[in-house]
Amino acid sequence: EIVLTQSPGTLSLSPGERATLSCRASQSVYSNFLAWYQQKPGQAPRLLIFGASSRATGIPDRFSGSGSGTDFTLTISRLEPEDFAVYYCQQYGSSPEKFGQGTKVEV
């Protein structure tokens, strides 16, 4: 079973700054099958990135995903006020599929 560890737990930044979120897997993620989601308070999660680096439909290009093997990164190039939220990674390369514990991006 692959365990995903996200860091940091909380990221305190200001609008306009760059955010770098990490997701580390305990084993290599098959075919880089890793997704990122955003969740705002009181809302359902939203898919941002799949396949480690492909943006989902309608996702602004300030969001980018990178990485391979066991180390993956979500980068938000310039934080907008609506980007302050919790972000989760998920591996789907092997069973059981699991989410990381989340990173909160706060002002």
Next chain:
Amino acid sequence: EVQLVQSGAEVKKPGESLKISCKGSGYSFTKNWIGWVRQMPGKGLEWMGIIYPGDSDTRYSPSFQGQVTISADKSINTAYLQWSSLKASDTAMYYCARHQRYGSGGYFDYWGQGTLVTVSS
């Protein structure tokens, strides 16, 4: 437009049974997997299981196998999550989501609005 609409909030007592629903529209319901994700109060996301409505092929996370039952009625484009005997620890928000499958796994690309289940005596 892909939409997943879930049934409303529920308040139940320990030991009671419950079945919540998720109705899909705007896509081919029978040709896409659909899954359930739990979020306990103040906590993260937990992958529970998925079902292929076309033939009811179902996969469960080991953590949820035997604890819940996932089913679907393809005639009405609806997936279900049910419990036979609720516990207080089942109190959570439950999301359904369309599961885009690649090989043995997949990601969730469209989500329902969530169903809050509260279990309290």
